[in-house]
Amino acid sequence: MKKLFTPGPTEVPSDVLAALSTETMHHRTDEFRDVMQEISEGLAYAFRTKTEPVAFTSSGSGAMEAVVAGLFSPGEKVLAVVGGKFGERWRDLSRAYGLDVTEYAVKWGTSPDPDELLSFAKENGPFAALFLTQSETSTGTLKDVEAIASRFEGSGTLLIVDSVTALGVHELLPDDWGLDAVVAGSQKAFMCPPGLGFAWLSERAWERTATSTLPKYYFSLTKARESLSKYLTPFTPAVPLFLGLRQSLARMRGExxxxxxxxxxxxxxxxxxxxxxxxxxxxxxxxxxxxxxxxxxxxxxxxxxxxxxxxxxxxxxxxxxxxxxxxxxxxxxxxxxxxxxxxxxxxxxxxxxxxxxxxxxxxxxxxxxxxxxx
Amino acid sequence: MKKLFTPGPTEVPSDVLAALSTETMHHRTDEFRDVMQEISEGLAYAFRTKTEPVAFTSSGSGAMEAVVAGLFSPGEKVLAVVGGKFGERWRDLSRAYGLDVTEYAVKWGTSPDPDELLSFAKENGPFAALFLTQSETSTGTLKDVEAIASRFEGSGTLLIVDSVTALGVHELLPDDWGLDAVVAGSQKAFMCPPGLGFAWLSERAWERTATSTLPKYYFSLTKARESLSKYLTPFTPAVPLFLGLRQSLARMRGExxxxxxxxxxxxxxxxxxxxxxxxxxxxxxxxxxxxxxxxxxxxxxxxxxxxxxxxxxxxxxxxxxxxxxxxxxxxxxxxxxxxxxxxxxxxxxxxxxxxxxxxxxxxxxxxxxxxxxx
Missing domain, CATH: 3.90.1150.10 (Aspartate Aminotransferase, domain 1)
Structure with a gap:
């Protein structure tokens, strides 16, 4: 019988739990590269993207930070839709990094009207990016990311989506919808324990990493991508969690x-x-x-x-x-x-x-x- | 028979591995607070400090970043002793955060002479901090942290030590030696898998966190300390690794x-x-x-x-x-x-x-x- 009915951590299947205890594996080996390749392909499958997301040993908030620190420069104007705790996180994180954040507040428990949001952005912008929370966990509210993205098409505003509790729950098609960054975490629909954060970027967003001047080191997207091209990680990864994730991604592909x-x-x-x-x-x-x-x-x-x-x-x-x-x-x-x-x-x-x-x-x-x- | 003779990851005892697969535990519960309290006391024991270190779900480099981003402001002059890959990490990390880093290069495989290092610091300083690597893993070299710290006593320079592969191997007495920050990681002498980074600060260093202007969010030392006072973590922690660490710290205290x-x-x-x-x-x-x-x-x-x-x-x-x-x-x-x-x-x-x-x-x-x- 399941015990946890919390929106993360969620229940973990016993085969995923067992995978955590697999004998210690060194992370600079072909053995681990095979694990990483399988995981990366599995993540691209779950993210419904042609290119592979990068993984960080951190919570989902770490992956959010990688996106903020990795794409922007101090003082850049961004827009954050806030209607709960996780919308606030985009706002607070961007402010902590010195971005010029405009808050678009919606009543907790409601989703913004895409047309009104676009009008607001036109009047108060231009904004380098729009930060969204696909599923606002604090209120159990879904945003219509597809509709919002369609309104902002061609606007030059990057569409950055926290899909931590939506990915693997609700449809999300980053390539088709024209999104620029999507963030998720291991301990939600991935049926894995917490400790891994994932970030996917569009090619347009990857190009932007070259000009960003915000400081980053551990959460460097470019270092992560360079290592991923060899199916490695720039820093020592939490190997047991990657082994668990491999198992849960196999389950997701199976279903x-x-x-x-x-x-x-x-x-x-x-x-x-x-x-x-x-x-x-x-x-x-x-x-x-x-x-x-x-x-x-x-x-x-x-x-x-x-x-x-x-x-x-x-x-x-x-x-x-x-x-x-x-x-x-x-x-x-x-x-x-x-x-x-x-x-x-x-x-x-x-x-x-x-x-x-x-x-x-x-x-x-x-x-x-x-x-x-x- | 053991297989890994690498300086991290290291071999993990079977009881620590088994602890990773313990049934999923929510991290905002009294059950997890008990785990955190036991871990924090165990870390203070291993660190030989009166105050408890904070733990991050990240590699040891994440804890290094927490110290750099948490204590300094852009342009501050710091001194990094470099004689291998991990000395380079302090230098590169501090540069990535816009500090004014002076490199004190020693031949790979050698340890700096404390008096010469002090003379150099006096001539070229003052420096807000001195970054040291107690055990330089790339060359298998030990630095005499105690002797260096004794020379810098009263200099106003913070003594910041990467003890990732020294803590639990070599004597380290941060309180007695007057150190200001010590960093370690789970996958070394802690006999645990990788995925957790630890940082301990002196009271003088904690005071400095109030004036640092570098951006930080996930690696915020002050948020980590505030949560630690309630035996919680500011972000969702990698629960399995904390459960493994509890087991390995019990082993360390036992020995x-x-x-x-x-x-x-x-x-x-x-x-x-x-x-x-x-x-x-x-x-x-x-x-x-x-x-x-x-x-x-x-x-x-x-x-x-x-x-x-x-x-x-x-x-x-x-x-x-x-x-x-x-x-x-x-x-x-x-x-x-x-x-x-x-x-x-x-x-x-x-x-x-x-x-x-x-x-x-x-x-x-x-x-x-x-x-x-x-």
Whole structure:
């Protein structure tokens, strides 16, 4: 039975966990190059890109930093869409590096209107880049990256996407959509433990790395790309995590990325139908399929619900962040989850809410979810 | 039988490897805080410091970058002692961040004279910091950090030490010696796989973080320290590696740091006596105990010796770097090694050299090593 229903770390299959304990391997060997080649091809498959992403031993935020430090120079004007914790991260990170950041704030739980965003950019720009969060984990909200990208086509603005909790969940076609950078992390839909961050760049973005003057060393994209051309890494990599990732990428290729998107669509629909059937409302107006943010009944509070779920069922859910603390709870279901897991967590939620006097525990949540899966 | 005789990655005990595959743990839980507390106390023990080092999910170079970006501002004058690849890293990293770096070059394989270094610093300074590499892995050379630190006492120059391949091998007493920053990595004497970098700062250095203007985000020392005060990490950590590290730190505390230094002293003495008994000479004039750099007979070449050792015995040794390629080979013996392992590698080396017509294979190498261990 799965325990983690958090939007990262997510559950890790036992074969991926076992791969972590493989005997120590030196990272400057043909043996490791074979691993790196397999991983890089697997990442390009998962990213749906013709060119291979680079991998850093770091969290996903490290890969975000590689993109900021690698493409820009101090004072460059950029636009960040902020509607949650991870949108704030693009803004804060870019500010920490001395970029001239304009914040485009949207209400938490909502997605920007592509046309309004474009108008804003035209009035206040030009901007060297637009920073987006495909799936804003703090609110369970999906942005329509494809539509936004189509509006900015030909604008000269680089489209930079944090897809940490969307990649392997929602469709993302960086080449076709004309994106310039996409960032992801190992501990989300990749079904791997945390510790690896990935960054893919378009050719236009790679060209830009040549003129960027911001300081970088460990997170140098150009060093990473040069090493990748030999299937090596510029710095000593976290070998066990690469071995685990090889295993989980093999799983992803086995299932097929379109099938993975479809599975997550079912997980998301089921979770949403289930919580609605309990009389709860969703926090997001544009729900993502990797994490479902649920408004907690104020008389109970999100943290009490989460504590009950952990105590009575061993299920760990995420709470609300910042001003949403205790107001919402979040069910993560990205990566190694199937519809039966959604049924498990809905059944447990119903029991917990029933004990708190909220629901009838008549199985309505699971029934509603199953109706979605028919 | 051990396979890796490289100065990192090093061999990992099976209990540490097994700890990597422990069931997924969320990193914002009391369970993980307990792990972090145990690790932090274990690191302070290994670092011989009163205050706890911070840990980054990165290689040791990431921790070096945290120190450079965290303590300095653009244009500050610093002095880097360079006598090998890792001294070059301090220099290149500081230059990448726009510091005004003066290089104090010493011949590869030699250690600077502390008095001459101080004179140089007085003539060419003042310098905000002196960057040192305690054990220069590329040449197997130890620097007398204690003596250098004693000369610079009261100079106002921060003493910043890369102890990546010295910590847990050679005595290092940062508090007593008046050091300001010490950096290490998981995959060396810590007997853990790669993926974690550690940085300890003196109180004087922590004060300096308040005025540094260099950009940083992922490698922010202040964010790391703030999280550490709650036994958390600012970014999602590589949980499996922390679980492995907990296990290896428990091993280190069990053996005792003084005993560990003594053991490595025996490993180093044995390795040196053994290769000398084969008629080979040491590359370094001030050999370190974590890695023994051996001058290869030019008619054979270091790379052929290494290839033979790998083919016939499964032992992987390191080669020479930069201009030392093929000229030397390096026997790593830091971390999870005992004298029997040195005997194994010496025996294999003697066999290989004998087949190449160099030695008699009469057991002289092991005999010489054993004489050291009596």
């Amino acid at each position: 097929g990325i379109e099938a993975i998107w479809k599975r997550h669509d079912a997980l998301g629909r089921g979770a949403r139908a289930g919580v609605r059937a309990l009389g709860l409302s969703l926090f997001s107006e544009a729900p993502a399929n990797g994490v479902t943010a649920v408004v907690a009944p104020p008389e109970i509070g999100g943290d009490a619900i989460r504590a009950d779920l952990l105590d009575a069922h061993g299920f760990r859910l995420a709470g609300g962040q910042s001003h949403l603390k205790d107001k919402i709870f979040r069910i993560g279901h990205l990566g190694f989850y199937e519809t039966a897991d959604i049924a498990d967590v809905l059944r447990a939620l119903e029991t917990v809410l029933s004990k708190r006097g909220w629901s009838d525990a008549d199985g309505a949540a699971v029934k509603a979810a199953e109706a979605e899966w028919k | 005792g740091i003084e005993a560990i230094w003594k053991r490595h002293d025996a490993l180093g003495r044995g390795a040196r006596a053994g290769v000398r008994a084969l008629g080979l000479s040491l590359f370094s004039e001030a050999p370190a105990n974590g890695v023994t750099a051996v001058v290869a007979p030019p008619e054979i070449g270091g790379d052929a010796i290494r290839a033979d050792l790998l083919d016939a015995h499964g032992f992987r040794l390191a080669g020479g770097q930069s201009h030392l390629k093929d000229k030397i080979f390096r026997i790593g013996h830091l971390g999870f090694y005992e004298t029997a392992d040195i005997a194994d590698v010496l025996r294999a080396l003697e066999t290989v050299l004998s087949k190449r017509g160099w030695s008699d294979a009469d057991g002289a190498a092991v005999k010489a090593a054993e004489a050291e261990w009596k």
